[in-house]
Amino acid sequence: MELIRLVMDKFLLVEEKIFKLLDGSYTYPEFEQELKEVLSDLGKDVCQDVLNELDEKIYKDKDKRKDWKVVQKGCKRTIVTPFGDVNYERRYYKNKSTGKRAYLLDNAIGIEKHERIDTALRADIVDISTNLSYQKTKDELTRYTGKASLSRQTVMNTIRKTKQIASNEKVNAKKTVNTLYIEADEDHIHLQNGKSCEVKLVYVHEGKKETLKGRYALKNPMYFSGIYEKEEIEDLWEKVWEYIKDTYEEDKIERIYIFGDGAKWIKFGVDYLPNTVYVLDLFHLQKYITSALKDDKKSKKKLLKAIFKKDIQTVNDILNEKLKTQIESKDQIEKCITYVNSNLDGILSYSIYKDEIIGCSAESHVSHVLSERLSRGPISQSKAGAHKMGKLRAAKASGISVKDAILKERYKSLEPISLLPDVISYEKQKLKKATSMIRAGGTSLPILNYKKSFTSDAIKSLLESCSI
Known part of the structure; x- marks a missing residue:
């Protein structure tokens, strides 16, 4: 030696x-x-x-x-x-x-x-690449390691081989809450084969709290993400339910509010989880109404008033009348009629549970958690890479140290070696x-x-x- x-x-x-x-x-x-x-x-x-x-x-x-x-x-x-x-x-x-x-x-x-790649460098690669592209991750590490022979391909392979980061550790004492909130949306990304794909985002929290800066933040959020399609949707909601069961006294939860844009995969969660109330994300409702009524502020105001009064007959009357006079907007108006009527339960929830319902911020969370790394700018992804990156970004957003999790996972299977x-x-x-x-x-x-x-x-x- x-x-x-x-x-x-x-x-x-x-x-x-x-x-x-x-x-x-x-x-x-x-x-x-x-x-x-x-x-x-x-x-x-x-x-x-x-x-x-x-x-x-x-x-x-x-x-x-x-x-x-x-x-x-x-x-x-x-x-x-x-x-x-x-x-x-x-x-x-x-x-x-x-x-x-x-x-x-x-x-x-x-x-x-x-x-x-050794474990320490592997952890650094995965951690940095959740914020930077593969090429920029390689450049960043080469700058600090100096002589490490890394390539963009090496970074990509390292990400794909990374095992699932545990979303949480089972707690000794489960928490007791009456109400939980789940918000869900998706990010649309471009694939390398020229097609597009959706990366799902679901996060569970206990409501909102005011910060020292006078803003509001989610209480104890836990994020789940990845590319889940067709029958895989059940796997996503199963993970969400496992987290809820491991963290909370499930028999004490009176209601779980699920906010979404009406997509089938989100409504699947409403049926899958117990004691759920579906709530339509008003951001998407506003988009459909604006697309149908354009700059007609008077009709918009009248329509929204009718919606929240549960006066569905008036809602359909307003839209059908516009359908006769605004021929150029026919497609948008018909889509709005279909959207409103297929999401009535989610709209009416605002009247029935108005004291408990809080605003939905899914759109901004998708932007911050997913789009910032996966779809912003002229970039394309592989399906496997986007799926893994979505999971890593979700883990990081949940406050989990990706680097520490990788090191812990690798080290727990090793025994100390002494000379x-x-x-x-x-x-x-x-x-x-x-x-x-x-x-x-x-x-x-x-x-x-x-x-x-x-x-x-x-x-x-x-x-x-x-x-x-």
């Missing part, structure tokens, strides 16, 4: 660069860039050395690798890490009992077959010897003999505090 030599070499190199900075050979920005490269190289070398040593440890620990025999050694592999590309060698094993073959080191550190005691003892002796040499011979570090400065004082304090 060469960790001590690596650290000492890099330490001396950093010391040399500090000296050059103070001597006027570098500007400060140049020094920062040089320092970043040195530390990245150190991280890469340390990872490589540790991996090679862990492979040796697995080989020597015959009790833990019982029934596994080496069939090939020195098998090279490269993984991309936050420090850059790390090259290491490991042994290939075969199980005497089952005949199964595996790289035990790769299994131990959580690197799957054909995987090129053999004799290896650790040997390395500690080397470190103790190296530290003693530095303490005894300050002249080996020129900066310690340089004029008194913050940097030299900091290094001296560091050395004095060392205790091995």
Whole structure:
């Protein structure tokens, strides 16, 4: 194991660069860039050395690798890490009992077959790509990792291979509420094959609360998203119901208000969930009325008044009269008549449950949660990529750390690996010897003999505090 030599070499190199900075050979920005490269190289070398040593440890620990025999050694592999590309060698094993073959080191550190990206960088890729395009994610990470060999395709593949982010963890004590609110809408996206598709968005909350800035925010929202079509719609609403059951005392929920634009997939949720009341999103009702009546404000006002008085006869009379006089708007008026009559239950809910119903903000939430990443601008998506991205954006909107969730999911299946005691003892002796040499011979570090400065004082304090 060469960790001590690596650290000492890099330490001396950093010391040399500090000296050059103070001597006027570098500007400060140049020094920062040089320092970043040195530390990245150190991280890469340390990872490589540790991996090679862990492979040796697995080989020597015959009790833990019982029934596994080496069939090939020195098998090279490269993984991309936050420090850059790390090259290491490991042994290939075969199980005497089952005949199964595996790289035990790769299994131990959580690197799957054909995987090129390590877990830490994978988490960064997924987290950043929820806000930026694949190309911009690649550019952003390359800027900070420096030497990591990433591509747009690598970013895309990483997103697609990411497992489902858990929408919530089961709580010990369920909450008791009388009323829940669900709002639903969809984002229309362009696919790479020239067709279009809908990414659904559903979110559950407990109502609204006023913020310190005088605005209103949803109380404890949880978002669900993805491309769900035909029979898959039931899967979406099943996820919503599972969340409600896991979070709330379901028998105490008196009503669940579901706001939507009248789409069949939303009304499916009304039938699927218990104790539901369907509420039509007024934003969409206004769109249909405006499209039918144009600038006729008097008729609009009369129509809306009739709608909320539950006077459906007057509603149809107004629209049918317009149908006779506004021939050029015939299609829009007929659509409005159909829309109003097919969503009467959702419209009448405003009169029946006016004390409990709050406004619907589904349109703005679709814009913020989905459109901002999926459909705004001249971009097209693959179906698989848009489905996964919708889920990731929903998780993030729910306050879930995508990065932490990915790391936790990968780490929970791994066991800590410790080096053999004799290896650790040997390395500690080397470190103790190296530290003693530095303490005894300050002249080996020129900066310690340089004029008194913050940097030299900091290094001296560091050395004095060392205790091995």
